[in-house]
Amino acid sequence: MFTGIDEVDWASMRHAYGSAQDVPGLLRGLASADPAEREIALDGMYGAVHHQGDVYDSTLACVPYLFRLAAREEVRDRGEIVELLVSIGGDGEVPEGVDAGYAMAHAAVRSGAEVFARLAADPDWGVRRTAANAVVRFLDRPERVLGLLRERIAVERDDRVLLALTEGLGFLARRHPGHAREVVDLLTALSLAPYGPGQRLAALGQLAGSAPDRLPADLVPTVVGLLRERSGQRPDPACEPDRPDTNTLVGRLRRLRPSDEEGSQLLRTLHTGLDGRVADRIALLNGQLTSPDPTDRCNAMWMSAGLFRDWRADYSTPVALIGAHLAAEEDQLRDAATSVLEDLYQLAAPAADDLHALVTSRPELWVRHWEHGPPTLGEPLRALARSGDPRAVPVLEQLLAAPDAPYDLGQVVAHLGPAAQPLAPALRAGLAGLSLDDPDVHNRATVLLTALGELHDTESLPLVLRLLTDLPDHRLRSLVVGAALRTLGAFGGAAREAIPVVRGLLDGENAIDAADALWTLTGDAAAVLPVLLTPDGEIVAHRGATEVLARLGPEAAPAVVGLRREAEAAHAWVRTPAACALWRIGGEAESELVLPLLRSTWARTPELRRPVAECVAAMGPAGAPLHDLLRAELAAPQRYMAPCGGYAPLAVFSDERLLEICRSALGAG
Known part of the structure; x- marks a missing residue:
C-alpha cells in the first residue's frame, strides 16, 4: 500500500x-x-x-x-x-x-x-x-455506467446501497441527457412494487428532478404511505456499530447527523425535485408531520424550513402541526420546532398558543446562556415575540428586571407594536441603573436604547442624554453613542433639549448619526450638510451619509451633483441609494435618470428590491411607471431572494416586508 x-x-x-x-x-x-x-x-x-x-x-x-x-x-x-x-x-x-x-x-x-x-x-x-x-x-462512457448501475441494482440486496445506485441514475440522466430516456424508464420501474419503500422513495425523488411527468397522479398519498412503511422497517439505532468518540470535526459532524440520515436525504431529494409544486409539498409535509414515527416528524420539521424560506403560500396548517410538537417530551422534536418557528416571524402565529404554553411552563427556556458572549433570548420566547403575540410582553418585562437581560431583547420590541408599551417603565429603570464604568455597558445599553426608541418613550430622554454626556471613553463607546443618537432621532421634536449635546457630536466618530438626529430635531440643513458633503460637493465616504441626505429631501439640493456621480457607479449598492436620494431631493426632475436605474436594479440585484420598493412607494403616483414590477412581485410564487440555500434567518421576514411595501405602494395595503 x-x-x-x-x-x-x-x-x-x-x-x-x-x-x-x-x-x-x-x-x-x-x-x-x-x-x-x-x-x-x-x-x-x-x-x-x-x-x-x-x-x-x-x-x-x-x-x-x-x-x-x-x-x-x-x-x-x-x-x-x-x-x-x-x-x-x-x-x-x-x-x-x-x-x-x-x-x-x-x-x-x-x-x-x-x-x-x-x-x-x-x-x-x-x-x-x-x-x-x-x-x-x-x-x-455513460452507456457503460448505465449498464453497471443496472447490473448492480439487479443483484444488490442492501437497501442503503440500492438508494445510492438509484441516486446515481438520477445524476446520470441529468449529466447525459442522451441517455435520459433509458434511465427514466428504469427509475419508473424502480418506483413501483415489488421494490421496497426506500428504493421506491429514492426513485420518485430522482423522477421529480429529471422527469416529473412520470410521477404518479397520487404522488402525495403514495409517498406518505411509503414513508410510513419504511419507518416500520427501519433498524433500531442501537444496533448500529459503535464509533469512536474522538474530538475531531469528522466525529462532531457524525454525531450531529440525523438519527435517520438516509430518510432525511430521501425526502429532501423529493422536496427539491418538486421545487415549485408547493401545494404538493405542503400536503407531503403535512403527511410527514402527522407520521406516527417521531424521527419522520423531526426530519419533516428540518425540511420545512427550506420550503417556508423559498416559497410564498398559506402555511397555517404545517405551522400549526409544527407548533404541536412544542409539547413533545423529546428534546429533539421541541428543539427542531422552535428552530423553525423563530425564523417565521408573523407566519408563526398559528403556533402562538403552543409557543405561549411552552414559555409559560418552562421559565428555564426564557434565556439561553453561552460559554462566550452575552445571554440571548431563548428560542421559544423569541419566536413568540417575533410573531407579534402580546403574551410575550410580561415575560420580557420580568427579564428586563434581571441584571443580565438578553442582549437581543430590544430587537423583538418592534415586532410587538403598541402591545410592548408596558415595557417602557422597566426599560427606563434598566437604563437608570446602568453603571457607566462597567466595561460591558454597551451590551446592556444598546438593548435598552433600541427598545426605548421603538416605543418612542420620550420620558427616557434625560437618561439617554446621561449616556451621551457622562459615558467614559472606551473602545466600544461609539456603539452606545450611536444607539443613543438613533433613539433621539426616533423621539423627534420632543427631544429638542438634546440639541446642544447632539451638535457637539458632529465632528466625532458618530458624526453621521449625530447629523441624522440633528436634522430630525431641528430641520437645520445648514448645520447638517457640512457633515455629509466634502467641500467640493462629494458625498462623504460613509454608507449612512446617502440615506441621511435622502431624509433631508429638497433641503439637500447641494448634494445633487455628487449623488448623480454616485448613481453612475458600477456597484449597485452605491448607485441605488444614490438614485433613491436623488428622487427624494429632486423629485420628478430626476425621473429620466432614476426610473431606469431602479428598474435595472430590481431585475439584476434582487437583494435591493426592498429599498427600491420603498422608493417607489415614496414617489406616490409618480412611481406608476414602475408599478408593473410591484404587481409582478405580488403575483410571484417564489420569495424574492430564493433560492436562499443554507442558513437565511431573515429570508421570510424580509420577503413578507417587501410584499407589505408593494401592497402599500399600489394602494392595496
Missing part, C-alpha cells in the same frame, strides 16, 4: 497549515486497526490536505495512495476513503477557467476510475455505496 511513500519529498509540499511532512502519517493512520486513529487521520486529511475542498500539491500526491487503500479489503472504513477521493476529484466535471490544481485533481481521480468500477461489487456495503456515487462521476 505504501511502497515508495518515504521516497516522496513531502517536506517540500504544502497543505493548509504549512509543510506536508505529516501527510505520510495521516495516510498510514487511515489503514490503522484502531478506529479512533483512523478517524483522527481522516479528520487530518479533510482539515489540512483537503481543507474546505482546496487542492494542494500534497493533495495530488496522496491520490495514488488513497486508491491503494480503497482497493485493499483488509483496510477498514474504506467507504470514507472513497468519499474523500470523490471530494478531491470534484463532481465529475471541470468548468472552463478552473484553477489548474483542481483540474489536475479531477484528472488524477478520473484516471483511477476503474478502481471504483471494481469496488461497486465490494463485499463491504459502505464501499459499494460510495463507489456507486463515484462511478457516475468519473467512469468513462
